[in-house]
Amino acid sequence: MEQAIEAEDRVLCRLEDIPEGGAKGFPGPPGSFVGLFAVRKDGRVHVYVNACPHIGLPLEPLPDRFLDTRKQVIICSAHGARFRIEDGVCVTGPCIGEALEAVPVRLVDGQVVVPASAGL
Ligand code: FES
Structure with a gap:
């Protein structure tokens, strides 16, 4: 069955807007102070809430700079x-074992489509 974009969806961008092996940040939905970011790797796109599980700060020092x-x-x-x-789990650092909040x-x-409520 053909997938469709529904009213409760949010289109973040086109797939080609995220370079393979790269990342891109997005503002949160209206009413949210927390953004989202997407990472494209090995043909898949992973989206997370842009809040570190350590103390909730946004991760990137510069626009779209989410990766080492x-x-x-x-x-x-x-x-x-x-x-x-792949799964947002912290492997080194002060929040080891915790994970970023994954967005479907x-x-x-x-x-690239996510729930409109992601980040609220
Ligand atoms: S806020 Fe991310 S490591 Fe401290």
Whole structure:
């Protein structure tokens, strides 16, 4: 069955707006102070709430700078926590064993779609 974009969905961007092996940040939904970010790796897109489980700060030091220089892990610029791209689990740093809040994501006609409530 063909997937469709529903009223409760939010289109973040087109898939090609996120470079393979790269990341991109997005503002939160209206009424939220917390943004989202997406990482594209190995043909998949992973979306997380942009709040570190350590003390809730946004992760990136500069726009779209969510990954380490080798683009192997997500890194929090505040205190250096590192998270697996695949599941958001912290593997080193002050919140080791905790995880970023994952957002369900779908690809619909080349668009990256999440629930409109993600980040609220
Ligand atoms: S806020 Fe992310 S490591 Fe401290």
